[in-house]
Amino acid sequence: ESWMxxxxxxxxxxxxxxxxxxxxxxxxxxxxxxxxDVVATIPRRACLTPRTSGAAAAIKDAQLGGTLAxxxxxxxxxxxxxxxxxHDYLRLIPxxxxxxxxxxxxxxxxxxxxxxxxxxxxxxxxxxGAYVS
Numbered sequence: 054e055s056w057m058x059x060x061x062x063x064x065x066x067x068x069x070x071x072x073x074x075x076x077x078x079x080x081x082x083x084x085x086x087x088x089x090d091v092v093a094t095i096p097r098r099a100c101l102t103p104r105t106s107g108a109a110a111a112i113k114d115a116q117l118g119g120t121l122a123x124x125x126x127x128x129x130x131x132x133x134x135x136x137x138x139x140h141d142y143l144r145l146i147p148x149x150x151x152x153x154x155x156x157x158x159x160x161x162x163x164x165x166x167x168x169x170x171x172x173x174x175x176x177x178x179x180x181x182g183a184y185v186s
Contacts, residue, residue, distance in 0.1 A: 056141040060099035065092045078145045100169070101139045106130055 054070060057063075064070070067084045086092065098105065103112045106126035117125060130137040137143065156164070165171045 057099075061096045062099050063094045065090070068092055101126060101130060101142070102169075107133065107137070 064080075067082060067086060067090070069081045069083055070078050071081055073079050082092075103109060103117070103122035103126045106112065106129055108126055108129035111129075112122050112125055127143070130139050131143055134140060
């Protein structure tokens with residue numbers, strides 16, 4: 054929560070962050086939520102993306118996009134350790150997690166609607182496994 058405050062992330066009182074037994078953090082709704090309820094405000098500068106990563110220039114030069122670019126950004130920031138601005142955040146997330154890339158299409162559409170990841174579309178040329186942004 055201190056990392057969130059330092060980076061301007063604001064969560065609704067309807068949410069609670071809890072530690073998982075596996076060592077990560079998860080979000081629990083404390084009340085019924087309706088479509089359209091604002092549950093958090095996250096400034097773009099607080100988001101780890103290919104553009105905000107310290108590897109942004111290398112990612113751009115290599116013309117990486119989509120999930121590959123994000124994977125490189127996360128790996129780079131993890132490798133920086135305590136020197137990464139996302140160090141405290143990265144310590145909270147699991148080393149391995151099922152990602153939207155492998156979710157069933159209907160589940161991904163439902164859960165990602167209205168998020169930044171909703172803008173990432175499957176590439177019709179290469180199939181469901183390749184994404185472009």
